[in-house]
Amino acid sequence: MAALLEVRGVTKRFGGFRALSDVSLEVREGERFGLIGPNGSGKTTLINCISGALGTDGGTLVFRGKDITRLPAHQRTRLGICRSFQIPRPFTSMTVLENLGIPLEYAAHGQVPRSAVASEAMEILRLMGLDAKAQARPADLTQIDMRKLELARAMAAKPKLLISDEAMAGLSSAEVDAILPILFALNERGITIIMIEHIMRAVMRFSQRIAVLDAGEKIAEGSPDEVVNNKRVETAYLGE
Amino acid sequence: MRKTVPLWVMLAVVLAAFLLTRLGGNRYIYFAGYFVLQYIVLATAWNVLGGYTGYVNFGTAAFFATGAYTALALILAFKATLPVQILAGGLTAGLLGLGIGYLTLRLRGVFFSIATLALSVVLQTVVSNWAYVGGGRGLSIIRPKAPELFAGHAEYLFVVMVLLAAGSVALAWWIENSWLGRGLAAIRDNEEAAECMGVPTLRLKLFATTASGFLMGVAGTPFPYYVTLVEPGSVFSLDYAVNSLAMPMIGGTTTWVGPVVGAILLGTAQQVATVTISSELNLLIVGIVLVAFVMLAPQGIVGLVQRLFHRRSR
Amino acid sequence: MVSLDLLLNAIVAGILLGGFYAAVSLGISVSFGLLDIVNIAHPAFVILGSYTAYAMNRFFDFDPLLTGLLFTPIFYALGEVVYRLYYMGFERKGEESLRGLVFFFGMLFIIEVALLLAYGVDYRMIEARYVGQSFHIGVVGIAFRLLLPCLVGLMVTVALHLFLSKTFYGRAIKAVSQDSQALRLMGVNPVKIKRIAFALSIATASLAGALLILIGPVEPSIGREYIGRVFAIVVLGGMGSISGTLAAAVILGVVESLTSTFSGPSWAPAVSFGILLVVLAVRPAGLFGR
Numbered sequence: 001m002a003a004l005l006e007v008r009g010v011t012k013r014f015g016g017f018r019a020l021s022d023v024s025l026e027v028r029e030g031e032r033f034g035l036i037g038p039n040g041s042g043k044t045t046l047i048n049c050i051s052g053a054l055g056t057d058g059g060t061l062v063f064r065g066k067d068i069t070r071l072p073a074h075q076r077t078r079l080g081i082c083r084s085f086q087i088p089r090p091f092t093s094m095t096v097l098e099n100l101g102i103p104l105e106y107a108a109h110g111q112v113p114r115s116a117v118a119s120e121a122m123e124i125l126r127l128m129g130l131d132a133k134a135q136a137r138p139a140d141l142t143q144i145d146m147r148k149l150e151l152a153r154a155m156a157a158k159p160k161l162l163i164s165d166e167a168m169a170g171l172s173s174a175e176v177d178a179i180l181p182i183l184f185a186l187n188e189r190g191i192t193i194i195m196i197e198h199i200m201r202a203v204m205r206f207s208q209r210i211a212v213l214d215a216g217e218k219i220a221e222g223s224p225d226e227v228v229n230n231k232r233v234e235t236a237y238l239g240e
Numbered sequence: 241m242r243k244t245v246p247l248w249v250m251l252a253v254v255l256a257a258f259l260l261t262r263l264g265g266n267r268y269i270y271f272a273g274y275f276v277l278q279y280i281v282l283a284t285a286w287n288v289l290g291g292y293t294g295y296v297n298f299g300t301a302a303f304f305a306t307g308a309y310t311a312l313a314l315i316l317a318f319k320a321t322l323p324v325q326i327l328a329g330g331l332t333a334g335l336l337g338l339g340i341g342y343l344t345l346r347l348r349g350v351f352f353s354i355a356t357l358a359l360s361v362v363l364q365t366v367v368s369n370w371a372y373v374g375g376g377r378g379l380s381i382i383r384p385k386a387p388e389l390f391a392g393h394a395e396y397l398f399v400v401m402v403l404l405a406a407g408s409v410a411l412a413w414w415i416e417n418s419w420l421g422r423g424l425a426a427i428r429d430n431e432e433a434a435e436c437m438g439v440p441t442l443r444l445k446l447f448a449t450t451a452s453g454f455l456m457g458v459a460g461t462p463f464p465y466y467v468t469l470v471e472p473g474s475v476f477s478l479d480y481a482v483n484s485l486a487m488p489m490i491g492g493t494t495t496w497v498g499p500v501v502g503a504i505l506l507g508t509a510q511q512v513a514t515v516t517i518s519s520e521l522n523l524l525i526v527g528i529v530l531v532a533f534v535m536l537a538p539q540g541i542v543g544l545v546q547r548l549f550h551r552r553s554r
Numbered sequence: 555m556v557s558l559d560l561l562l563n564a565i566v567a568g569i570l571l572g573g574f575y576a577a578v579s580l581g582i583s584v585s586f587g588l589l590d591i592v593n594i595a596h597p598a599f600v601i602l603g604s605y606t607a608y609a610m611n612r613f614f615d616f617d618p619l620l621t622g623l624l625f626t627p628i629f630y631a632l633g634e635v636v637y638r639l640y641y642m643g644f645e646r647k648g649e650e651s652l653r654g655l656v657f658f659f660g661m662l663f664i665i666e667v668a669l670l671l672a673y674g675v676d677y678r679m680i681e682a683r684y685v686g687q688s689f690h691i692g693v694v695g696i697a698f699r700l701l702l703p704c705l706v707g708l709m710v711t712v713a714l715h716l717f718l719s720k721t722f723y724g725r726a727i728k729a730v731s732q733d734s735q736a737l738r739l740m741g742v743n744p745v746k747i748k749r750i751a752f753a754l755s756i757a758t759a760s761l762a763g764a765l766l767i768l769i770g771p772v773e774p775s776i777g778r779e780y781i782g783r784v785f786a787i788v789v790l791g792g793m794g795s796i797s798g799t800l801a802a803a804v805i806l807g808v809v810e811s812l813t814s815t816f817s818g819p820s821w822a823p824a825v826s827f828g829i830l831l832v833v834l835a836v837r838p839a840g841l842f843g844r
Contacts, residue, residue, distance in 0.1 A: 354830070365823055
């Protein structure tokens with residue numbers, strides 16, 4: 001499998017605080033990649049740097065062989081990198097269907113003819129189990145439906161790489177079991193997925209490979225079993 | 241609605257207005273009508289950036305004045321005709337919008353708003369120091385004769401303003417229903433998410449600022465002919481900023497209907513009030529109504545009506 | 555060749571003006587810098603303070619500084635009322651701050667027009683014994699009407715700085731912008747802290763207004779010139795930094811004074827706009843920003 005995304009020596013500072021120090025990793029095409037680490041380890045910062053919400057202070061980002069380090073976020077989305085948000089950020093004045101219309105019209109521009117946007121959106125909603133709520137407003141949705149909408153929107157952007165940022169945070173066990181199959185299904189369609197989660201059983205079940213961050217540094221990378229048995233990882237989570 | 245329908249509606253409206261002027265009637269109607277129509281353009285223009293995109297412009301006067309003074313300069317230098325003035329005034333104001341947008345739109349919306357307020361003050365200073373257009377004391381111009389089709393200047397400018405108002409509403413309607421409008425709405429609802437969904441937020445915001453500025457400038461271009469005495473105090477009046485903001489906020493910001501409703505209601509009310517009570521008291525009331533609406537009925541009149549129908553249809 | 559006398563006088567006048575500008579900007583430094591509330595109506599409250607000083611001077615022959623101090627608690631109460639309105643209408647619902655911006659713009663307008671109705675467009679000034687006097691240090695003339703507001707401005711700035719760094723409520727105010735969750739865990743209600751902070755910002759307007767009318771005559775619309783100045787100062791100084799506000803105010807004062815002396819007084823408002831744009835483009839965090 002070829003490398004889809006290469007993160008090479010990325011550093012990010014906020015004033016005097018080093019959020020990321022020389023982080024390097026590689027995500028292969030079609031892979032299910034997990035990113036874990038204790039709170040404040042820099043996971044979301046790394047995601048923000050990859051998606052373009054934040055600029056880097058050092059290092060390069062290469063996507064499908066192209067250097068995207070200086071590219072603005074919306075162009076990275078057009079290239080195929082898409083992220084869902086930890087706290088759902090729907091477009092509140094639009095219906096659920098219209099919410100999907102935006103990524104279909106903009107991020108997936110050219111891939112979907114204007115007349116097919118609505119039907120394409122419905123197709124995605126059906127996959128997520130949200131088609132009954134197509135005309136609803138985000139304000140009327142339940143928590144779990146909002147999370148599904150986040151993923152649906154990310155999917156509508158026709159990504160090659162989907163970054164799921166704690167899509168299951170705060171959900172019950174049953175709800176987690178409802179979201180996980182959706183992510184597997186997306187991966188089966190050829191979408192490479194980076195999953196950031198605190199819910200260990202979800203990450204362990206889902207990921208083929210996992211990277212672990214702690215205090216802005218990558219401290220481990222490997223299969224779920226390798227990572228779980230890694231001493232440094234244990235220390236990072238449990239302390240000395 | 242097919243794309244050509246608005247064009248026919250526009251022409252019909254302008255024709256109707258023209259025929260109205262042939263009927264005669266009290267001159268005052270045309271002056272009052274000009275006032276309201278001017279605000280339809282300004283409110284619609286404000287709303288493209290404020291209501292559709294979510295960026296608040298406090299400096300309407302700056303763009304309005306740019307149109308007015310561009311027209312004035314062209315009159316003085318080339319005795320330019322009105323259509324040329326309108327085009328030039330609009331383009332200049334549009335460029336101003338683009339410039340301000342380029343400088344401030346990468347930052348938080350708040351700084352854009354403050355910049356527009358400061359812009360008005362600065363532009364007023366510049367104009368007051370520019371002797372060519374009369375400096376602080378202003379300049380008087382002599383209007384060339386109105387075209388023969390029209391009974392007089394009041395009727396002529398009235399019909400011109402009807403055309404401009406119809407045109408700006410048509411433009412707003414087009415933007416609202418296009419992919420552009422949907423992108424702007426995404427920016428308004430959640431700019432960060434929009435950027436992540438592939439919306440080129442900076443480019444769209446710059447478009448909105450330019451279009452908004454353009455329309456405001458266009459609204460200002462007939463002003464020299466309308467008042468004949470052009471002096472900075474009246475051209476840069478804070479009334480323009482407050483009204484062009486209050487009218488959409490009271491009428492409703494999400495569609496083109498809101499600014500029109502707001503302009504007609506508030507504009508007419510002010511015309512009545514200025515005659516019956518003092519103009520300052522009238523402005524005070526506008527301010528209070530604005531604050532009330534922004535707190536209690538943020539969706540404006542259009543929003544209230546929509547909610548009423550929504551409840552009935554359930 | 556520029557006259558050295560003129561240059562020195564312009565610089566000194568600018569520094570003195572800067573001290574005064576700091577007094578006017580303190581309110582915004584707290585409400586915008588620390589609470590992220592864009593109260594563009596603040597200059598209008600300052601003008602309100604000026605007219606209060608004027609009225610008290612005219613009817614009771616009160617010294618404006620005295621009025622400024624006496625009315626501080628009243629302005630504080632006014633600030634509390636305004637904050638409650640703002641909170642009820644916007645912050646509680648979590649609306650974007652831009653509608654709050656329109657709310658304050660409406661306030662600005664209402665205050666300005668109300669003053670216009672009450673006092674008309676004519677300039678109002680006060681007669682105080684010390685206002686017309688000045689003294690000289692070498693070639694530099696120092697007018698009391700500039701010196702006094704500068705000194706009072708400095709005192710208020712220092713007082714506020716001490717309040718924010720040494721007292722419980724002051725530190726709570728600094729903390730509420732960064733971590734209201736932590737405050738809640740400590741048993742402190744963040745909303746109450748914000749209300750106190752905002753009320754404090756309006757309270758400073760009372761004294762600032764009194765200083766303003768000492769410097770020169772006022773009329774209802776001059777508040778608008780100050781919007782640009784005040785935000786330029788707070789942004790240049792760095793959000794949430796009181797000492798930054800003072801430094802920026804002095805810088806702005808000097809640049810304005812030099813521009814005024816050598817290019818003409820009507821260009822002064824352009825200075826603040828220019829500084830604001832440059833800072834936002836080059837170093838948005840300001841000089842001492844967090």
